[in-house]
Structures are given as C-alpha cells and as structure tokens.
Amino acid sequence: MRFVDLIEKKKKGFEHTKEEIDFIVSSVTKDTVPDYQISAWLMAVYFQGMTEAETAYFTDAIIKSGEVIDLSSIGSSIADKHSTGGVGDKITIILIPLLASCGIPVAKLSGRGLGHTGGTIDKLESIPGFKTDLKISQLIQKVKKNGLAIASQTKKLTPADGKLYALRDVTATVDSMPLIASSVVSKKIASGADFVVLDVKYGSGAFIKTEKDAETLSSLMTGIASKLGRKFNAVISSMAQPLGRMVGNSLEIEESIDFLKGTSTPDIKELTYEIAALTLIHFKKAKDRNEAFNIIDESIQSGKALKSLKKLIKSQGGNPDVINDFKLFKQPLYSFEIKAEQDGFVNNIDAYKIAYACKLLGAGREKKTDSIDYSAGIKLNKIYAEYAKKGETIATLFSDSEEKLSLAEPIVKNAFEFSDETPAERKIVYKVI
Ligand code: URA
Numbered sequence: 170m171r172f173v174d175l176i177e178k179k180k181k182g183f184e185h186t187k188e189e190i191d192f193i194v195s196s197v198t199k200d201t202v203p204d205y206q207i208s209a210w211l212m213a214v215y216f217q218g219m220t221e222a223e224t225a226y227f228t229d230a231i232i233k234s235g236e237v238i239d240l241s242s243i244g245s246s247i248a249d250k251h252s253t254g255g256v257g258d259k260i261t262i263i264l265i266p267l268l269a270s271c272g273i274p275v276a277k278l279s280g281r282g283l284g285h286t287g288g289t290i291d292k293l294e295s296i297p298g299f300k301t302d303l304k305i306s307q308l309i310q311k312v313k314k315n316g317l318a319i320a321s322q323t324k325k326l327t328p329a330d331g332k333l334y335a336l337r338d339v340t341a342t343v344d345s346m347p348l349i350a351s352s353v354v355s356k357k358i359a360s361g362a363d364f365v366v367l368d369v370k371y372g373s374g375a376f377i378k379t380e381k382d383a384e385t386l387s388s389l390m391t392g393i394a395s396k397l398g399r400k401f402n403a404v405i406s407s408m409a410q411p412l413g414r415m416v417g418n419s420l421e422i423e424e425s426i427d428f429l430k431g432t433s434t435p436d437i438k439e440l441t442y443e444i445a446a447l448t449l450i451h452f453k454k455a456k457d458r459n460e461a462f463n464i465i466d467e468s469i470q471s472g473k474a475l476k477s478l479k480k481l482i483k484s485q486g487g488n489p490d491v492i493n494d495f496k497l498f499k500q501p502l503y504s505f506e507i508k509a510e511q512d513g514f515v516n517n518i519d520a521y522k523i524a525y526a527c528k529l530l531g532a533g534r535e536k537k538t539d540s541i542d543y544s545a546g547i548k549l550n551k552i553y554a555e556y557a558k559k560g561e562t563i564a565t566l567f568s569d570s571e572e573k574l575s576l577a578e579p580i581v582k583n584a585f586e587f588s589d590e591t592p593a594e595r596k597i598v599y600k601v602i
Contacts, residue, residue, distance in 0.1 A: 172196060172206045179213035187226045194230035198329045204336060211333070211342040219347035221389060225396045227347065231355035232397075234329035238305055238361035240276055243312050248273050248448050249362030251353055253386075254286035256374035256520040256527075257411035261289045261319070262425040263441050266477035269317035270468045271445075273452050276312045277319045278326070278360045282533045282541075285374070285524040287421070290321045295419035295498060295543035299487030315480045326359045344376050350389045358399055364451050365394070365401045366444050371599075372409030374520025380405065380599050387602045402447050403602040406440055407595075410518045410553055413437045417532040417546015417567065419498040426492055429475040434552060439597045441465075447601065501544040501567035505574045509557035513587030516553075522584035523547060526577035530568040542569050547581060554592045 170192045175185065185193070193210065196202040219227065240247045248268055252258055265275045279289035279301075290301050303311070303320035311318035324331060330352050337343045357365045367390055370376075371383035387403035394401035413434045415424040428437060446461035455461035468474045475492065482489045491497045527533065531542035548565040551557045564581050568574050 172202045172210070176206060176210045176213055179210060179217055182217040184220050185223055185226075190223065190226040191230050194227065194234055194329050197332050198234040207333070208336055208340045208342075211337060211340055211345075211348065214348060215342045215345045218345075221392055224347040224351055224389065225393045228351040228355045228358075228393050229397060231327050231329045231333075231351055232359050235327050235359065236323075236325045237359050238326070240309060240312075240361040242309060243274060243276070245274055246363040246452065247312070247361065248275050248452065249277055249357060249360060249365045250368065250444060250448075251357055251365060252368040253349065253353065253370050254376055255370045255408040255412060256286065256524040257413050257416040257421065258287065258368075258370075258408075259292065259413065259415075259421040259425045260368065260437070260441055260444065262292060262422060262478075263428050263437070264444055265317050265319060266429065266481055267441070267445055267465065267468060267474045268448055269315070269481075270473040270477040271449060271454055271464055272316075273448060273454065274312050275317045276308055276360070276362065277317075278308075278322050278356070279319055280322055285521060285528060285533070287416070287418070287524075287533070289319065291541060291543075292418045292421050293319060293485075293487075295422055296482055296487040296491055297497060297499075299482060300485050303485070311484050315484050317477065317481050318485070319481065322356070327355045330355055346382070346386050346389055349376065350386060350393060354390050354393050354397070354401070357401070358394070358397060363399075364448065365399070366447050367391075367401055367403040368440070368444060369403050369405050370408035371405065372407050372520060373522075374411065374524055375408035384600065384602070387600075391602055400451075402451070404440070404443055404447070405599045405602070406597050407599060408520055410436075411520050411523050411549065412440070414549045414552055415546065416523055416527050416549070417530070418541065418543045420546040420548060420567070422491070423495050423498070426475070426478065429469060429478055431469055436553075436595070436597045443598045443601065499544045501542075502569045503567070503571050503574055505566045505578060506562040507564045507566070507578060507582055509551070509559055509561050509563050509587075511587060512557070512559050513589060514554060514556050514592055515551050515563070515585060516588040516592050517586040518549060518553065519584040522580050523549075526566075526580040526584070529577045529580070530566060530573050531570065545569065545573075547577075553595055557587070
C-alpha cells in the first residue's frame with residue numbers, strides 16, 4: 170500500500186477500508202510516513218469527512234497503537250468524564266471528589282491546556298506539591314485506597330493520537346468531527362473506565378461552535394463507543410460564556426474548593442449536577458435525577474465531598490491546607506480592576522476573548538515548552554444577569570507583569586456586553602445523549 174494513494178482516495182471523498190485505516194495508523198505510530206503526507210491526509214479528511222464505520226475503525230486502530238489500561242484489579246466499575254475543552258471549565262476538579270464521596274471510584278487521566286482552552290493537569294499542578302505524573306500502577310493503588318486519582322496522560326496510551334493531535338494543532342485540522350471523535354473516544358477507551366460521560370461543548374469558547382454540530386459530534390462519539398463495546402453518555406453544554414467566575418489555574422482550584430464548601434454560580438451547579446446525576450444513576454446509587462440531586466446536596470452539605478478533595482490532594486503530594494488558606498497558592502505580583510463604563514445587566518461575556526486575555530496574562534502556553542504562571546488569570550466580579558453600576562468592578566486581572574495586564578485589559582473590557590433589561594434565564598445543558 171502507498172500512503173500517497175490513500176491521500177488521493179480521501180481527497181476524492183471515497184471511504185477507506187479497515188486495512189487502509191490500519192495501514193495509516195500503523196504508519197503514523199511507527200513513523201514510517203513523513204509529517205507532510207500525514208498532514209495532507211488530515212486535510213483531506215477535514216474536507217471530505219469519514220463515515221461512522223470508518224471513524225470506528227480509525228478509533229479502534231488508535232486504541233491499539235498503544236497500551237490499554239486494565240483497571241479490573243480495582244474490583245469495581247470505574248467512572249470517567251471528558252470535556253471537549255472550555256474556558257473556566259473546572260468541572261472535573263469538582264466532580265471527581267464529589268463522585269468518590271458518593272462511593273463511585275474514579276480513575277482519571279487528564280490533559281494540559283490545549284489551544285485557548287485550559288487543562289485539568291495544569292490547574293491541579295498549581296496546588297503546591299501536587300504530582301500528576303503517576304505510573305498506572307500508582308493510579309490504581311490510589312484509587313483502591315482513596316477511591317480517586319487524577320494523573321496526566323501517559324505517552325504509552327494512544328501514541329498515534331499524540332502524534333496526530335500535534336499535527337492537527339499546527340495544520341488547522343482540529344475542528345473536524347471524525348478527528349475529534351476518534352481522538353476523544355480512543356483516549357477514553359484506552360484509559361480503561363467502564364462508564365464515561367462526555368461533556369461536549371459548543372460556543373465561542375469551544376472548538377465546536379453550534380448546538381447542531383455538538384449534537385452530531387455527541388451522537389458520533391456515543392455511537393463509536395457503543396460499536397467498540399462501551400457505554401458513553403454525552404452532555405451537550407454551552408461554552409458561549411466562561412464557566413463560573415474564575416479563569417486561570419489556581420483561581421479555578423479556589424472556585425472548585427468554594428463549590429465543595431457550598432458556594433456556587435448557577436452554571437457550574439447545573440452542569441456538575443447533571444453529569445454527577447447521570448453517573449449516580451448508571452452506578453445504581455440513585456434511581457432517578459431527583460434522588461441523585463439529593464445525594465449530591467447531602468455530600469456537599471455534610472462536607473464529605475470536600476473531604477474527598479482533601480484526600481486527593483494529600484495522596485498526590487499536594488498541600489491540603491490550601492483548602493482553608495488560599496494565600497498558600499502562588500500569589501500574583503500585580504492586579505488590575507476593570508470598571509463598568511455604564512449601568513446595566515451583564516448580557517454576555519465572550520468566552521473566547523476571556524480565554525485569549527487569560528493566555529496573554531500568562532495562564533497558558535504559546536509554545537509547548539513554555540512554563541505557565543499559575544496565579545495569572547481573571548476573576549469575573551460580575552457574571553451573566555448580574556447588575557453593574559457605572560464605576561463598579563466587573564473583572565479583576567492578575568499577572569506577574571504590568572505589561573501583560575495592559576495587553577489583556579482592552580480584550581476583557583470588550584468581552585463584556587450589557588443590556589438595560591434583565592437577561593433571560595440561561596440554560597447551560599442543552600441536551601443529554
Ligand atoms: N479533545 C481531544 O482530546 N481531542 C480533540 O481532538 C479535541 C478535544
């Protein structure tokens with residue numbers, strides 16, 4: 170088989186056979202094909218797409234390109250969750266301890282920031298001492314002991330995705346349905362969990378922009394997972410505006426701790442409860458949504474969920490005292506408050522603009538090798554539907570550089586839209602599949 174013939178075939182919109190897909194993935198994994206040919210094939214897929222059968226073969230071949238984690242020694246079913254990427258998305262950090270406190274073991278492999286979106290691993294590493302580079306045996310041992318663990322993705326898992334993803338990032342081929350679906354589903358299946366909830370995001374701060382595309386992607390991912398013998402659920406949620414008030418690594422950990430102490434914004438609550446309820450029902454801990462919501466309330470109010478987070482931090486080498494003293498996080502050198510220029514209700518905060526400004530402040534990487542400033546970020550003092558009087562602070566920027574503050578300021582200002590009327594109630598969860 171010649172790679173160039175397969176590029177030609179996809180360019181003309183034909184469907185690959187299983188043998189051809191296996192050849193493509195094995196050439197990528199073994200490095201027997203140059204990056205320019207893989208890139209040309211990715212672009213052909215971007216324009217021509219793949220059928221569901223092709224995408225399932227492709228996903229399976231990516232899974233088989235590396236190790237598949239066997240979590241069976243934990244002795245019970247394991248839950249997992251994956252977000253397609255957002256802004257201020259700290260749901261994993263809240264959800265994992267919450268589920269563990271309800272008796273559902275969670276073994277989670279997470280990633281770092283990608284493009285404009287933040288990553289759970291970077292956020293957790295803002296906790297002084299917290300280690301995420303666990304061996305699989307350590308991950309399993311921690312889940313057995315504490316009921317939860319979160320580790321960074323190992324290179325041994327889905328190596329073909331690692332290579333393809335890096336190429337997609339620099340060839341403008343990230344936002345392709347079959348490529349996203351195969352990338353996400355392969356990683357989740359290789360991670361070994363029995364039940365996975367996918368949080369599929371759409372809107373300005375997500376890779377997918379519309380509800381309709383998010384729905385198509387969700388059906389594709391749950392369909393492929395089912396073809397490969399796994400049950401995945403998908404929650405389609407809006408990423409038009411950042412989630413919660415905090416965007417930035419340690420700031421998001423602080424907001425997660427506050428949530429588990431009982432303080433929350435409506436958007437974080439809606440999404441967390443929805444994903445947690447689906448999982449509780451699947452694991453037969455609750456018979457319906459109502460019962461699940463009561464269990465979640467109880468876990469938060471009794472302090473069980475917070476205790477679970479403390480266990481997670483302690484078991485991975487972090488300083489658990491951050492829970493009661495946010496000053497133990499690295500503190501930024503400078504801050505700047507943006508004031509409202511008129512009276513009005515916040516009608517929209519553009520998620521992409523906030524993410525972009527956050528990266529400028531130092532919270533994300535421009536290049537893979539860049540280090541990040543854990544304390545950099547943005548606090549949204551006013552969020553959707555809140556009223557701001559002229560002169561009141563609507564956002565606070567944090568950075569170690571005054572120059573970065575002045576670069577980010579106009580972008581954040583521009584992200585806010587105001588109205589005279591109270592904005593309509595906003596639903597975050599659009600659909601569950
Ligand atoms: N997240 C992934 O893991 N892969 C993608 O392609 C997009 C989001």
